[in-house]
Structure formats: C-alpha cells, structure tokens
Amino acid sequence: MNLFGQLMDLAEDSSIIMMLVSCTMAVAFILNIRAGSTIFRNVVKAVENMRLKSRLDRQPSPINIANEVIKRQLKLPLSWTNYKDLPMAVVLENNGSTAILRIYTAPNLLPHLSGADLGGSYHFVEAIFKWGILRSEHSIGRERFCLEMQALHRCPQKKGTSEYLTISYLFVLTPFKNEPLTQIVDHLKWILRPGSSIELPPFDLGSLLRPFAGGHYIYHGTYDNGEVVLPTIWLIDSQITGVNSHQMAQFEVLRRKDGSRIWSNVREPQPLGSRTVLFHY
CATH class of the missing domain: 1.20.5 (Single alpha-helices involved in coiled-coils or other helix-helix interfaces)
Incomplete structure (x- = not known):
C-alpha cells in the first residue's frame, strides 16, 4: 500500500x-x-x-413400437420441399461409428420438412445408417430389421426437445437389390478407414429419402451418430423397404477407430417409460 x-x-x-x-x-x-x-x-x-443430459436421460432411444399406440389423423400432410433438387455436392464419410451422408447446396435450396403438426420447418442436416443381423435400432411389434437409415433435420427457430427431428426408414432382408440405396452402397468400399470420405456423383435426396404424407410413428427420443447425442422428435415410416445380403455386406466391412470391423452399430432397446407413441395417418 x-x-x-x-x-x-x-x-x-x-x-x-x-x-x-x-x-x-x-x-x-x-x-x-x-x-x-x-x-x-x-x-x-x-x-x-x-440440463441436456437430464433431458436425454428422460427420453432414451431406441424403443420397440408396440401395438398399443395412439392413432391420430393429420389435418395437414407432411410437406417435403427441395428434396427433388440436385445439390452441388454429396459427401459420404466414415466417422468410425457409422456412414454419414451430407449434402452441400445453396441455403435457399436446402431440403426441408414442414406441415402436419410440426409447427416449423426442419432442414436436412445429415443421414446415417445403423445395421446388424436382424438388429436395426427401432423395432415394430418386436420385429427387428437389418438396417435403419436415420435422417437428422433441424429447425433453427426451435430449441430444446423440438429443435431436432429425425426421419427413420427401416429395411428388411430380401433377395432383391434396393436400387436407390446403390447410390450409397457402391461407394462404401472407398471409405473403409475411419476418417475417410468421398464425394459422390450428385443425386437428389428425395430418391433416397422416400417422401410420405402420413402413416408414420412419432415419439420423443435421442439421436446418436457416434460423435454427438441430441434430443429429437422421431418420425418412423411404417412402410418397410427391402435390401439384399450383398448390399448389407458392404456396410459390415467398414472399420472402427480401433481397426475392427463394424459388424453392428445399433444401440440397445430402451424402455418407453411415461412417453407415448403416436401413429399419424
């Protein structure tokens, strides 16, 4: 002093x-x-x-969709915008946990989903794949599937549990090749190592993500791409798609960060708890 x-x-x-x-x-x-x-x-x-961890703990995914669901008729159908437009670039990446599909396009041409009772416009972020022998993440009536494609979307105007929305497509093993999926499967051999990526010949996202107006299950859960876990609204298409064993084998040769093959990358089923599952038609 x-x-x-x-x-x-x-x-x-x-x-x-x-x-x-x-x-x-x-x-x-x-x-x-x-x-x-x-x-x-x-x-x-x-x-x-x-708060995020607490929210995620209260709404874990995946779940089995039982027969006791609440059916609700939609006043407005789902509206799919820009899914048929060709993006400037399509990139496929192996992050060591799954194959991730991302697109690059002008902001005003970004595919987005609205309508029904969503209360906002959800823009496409990425699509990932979860697979295993009769081990998709979600199941319907205890029936398991071999592959699940999950397309994450985000609404910039919303926060919390309603900020993200994920569309889920389930695949069952069939003798026939899934033609739209060849746009992904035929290029998996170039991203065997984790951290590798490849630019694909551009294709419209709507050829892979089949638009539907209704006929889907909806519940609050979590999205996990192996790097981030997010609270999300799930929209699960009730129409099941086929994929053959050769296409499935291409996913199983991808490698994890420790060098082992990704035979399966699905999460274990979780209890529904106090949540409800709606069926919109």
Missing part, C-alpha cells in the same frame, strides 16, 4: 506517470471483467450440459 501511495504521489507531478497508472488500472479492470465473464460462460455451459 505504501508503494501504491508513493506511485500516486509521483503521478500527481507527472502526466506521463498518471497516464501509465490509468492504463495499468484499466487493463487490470478489463482482465478481471473478462475472467469473470469466462467463469460465467463456463458455469452457464455446465448448467446447459446438465
């Missing part, structure tokens, strides 16, 4: 010293504010992470 007092006495006799003291105090004040702001942001982020 004596040193600070002497410094202030000198500052009264020298404008230069006074300016240096003022600058030093200003810098110290700014640093304290920034430190406090950083601590505050970290606290807010920690609270948000706790």
Whole structure:
C-alpha cells in the first residue's frame, strides 16, 4: 500500500506517470471483467450440459413400437420441399461409428420438412445408417430389421426437445437389390478407414429419402451418430423397404477407430417409460 501511495504521489507531478497508472488500472479492470465473464460462460455451459443430459436421460432411444399406440389423423400432410433438387455436392464419410451422408447446396435450396403438426420447418442436416443381423435400432411389434437409415433435420427457430427431428426408414432382408440405396452402397468400399470420405456423383435426396404424407410413428427420443447425442422428435415410416445380403455386406466391412470391423452399430432397446407413441395417418 505504501508503494501504491508513493506511485500516486509521483503521478500527481507527472502526466506521463498518471497516464501509465490509468492504463495499468484499466487493463487490470478489463482482465478481471473478462475472467469473470469466462467463469460465467463456463458455469452457464455446465448448467446447459446438465440440463441436456437430464433431458436425454428422460427420453432414451431406441424403443420397440408396440401395438398399443395412439392413432391420430393429420389435418395437414407432411410437406417435403427441395428434396427433388440436385445439390452441388454429396459427401459420404466414415466417422468410425457409422456412414454419414451430407449434402452441400445453396441455403435457399436446402431440403426441408414442414406441415402436419410440426409447427416449423426442419432442414436436412445429415443421414446415417445403423445395421446388424436382424438388429436395426427401432423395432415394430418386436420385429427387428437389418438396417435403419436415420435422417437428422433441424429447425433453427426451435430449441430444446423440438429443435431436432429425425426421419427413420427401416429395411428388411430380401433377395432383391434396393436400387436407390446403390447410390450409397457402391461407394462404401472407398471409405473403409475411419476418417475417410468421398464425394459422390450428385443425386437428389428425395430418391433416397422416400417422401410420405402420413402413416408414420412419432415419439420423443435421442439421436446418436457416434460423435454427438441430441434430443429429437422421431418420425418412423411404417412402410418397410427391402435390401439384399450383398448390399448389407458392404456396410459390415467398414472399420472402427480401433481397426475392427463394424459388424453392428445399433444401440440397445430402451424402455418407453411415461412417453407415448403416436401413429399419424
């Protein structure tokens, strides 16, 4: 304190010293504010992470869709926009957990879903695949499938459990090749290693994600691509699609980060709890 007092006495006799003291105090004040702001942001982020974890814990996925669902007739059908437009680029990636499909296009041409009772417009983010021998993630009436395609969408105007929406398509093993799926399957051999990616010949997303106006199950759950887990609204198409054994084998040769083959990448079924499953028609 004596040193600070002497410094202030000198500052009264020298404008230069006074300016240096003022600058030093200003810098110290700014640093304290920034430190406090950083601590505050970290606290807010920690609270948000706790809330997100709590929300995810309350609505785990996948589930078995039992026969006892609530049926509801839609006043408006689902509306699919820009799914038939050709994107500028289509990229397929192996992230060590699954194959991820992403597209690049002008913002005004981004495929998006609206209508029904969604209360907003959900824009396409990515599509992933979950597979295993009779081990799709979701099941209907205890019937398991061999492949599930999950297309994540996001509504920028919404937050919380309604910010994300995921469309699910289920596949059963058949002798016949799935032609739309060849756009993916034929290029999996180029992304065997985790972290690898390839640009595909452009195709419209609607040829892969089959539009439907109704006839789907809906419930609140979680989306997991192996890198991030998000709360989401699930829309599960009740129309089952076929895929043959040769196409399935192409998924099973992809590698994890430890070098092992991804024979299966599905999550275990979870209890529905107090949630309800609706069937929109």
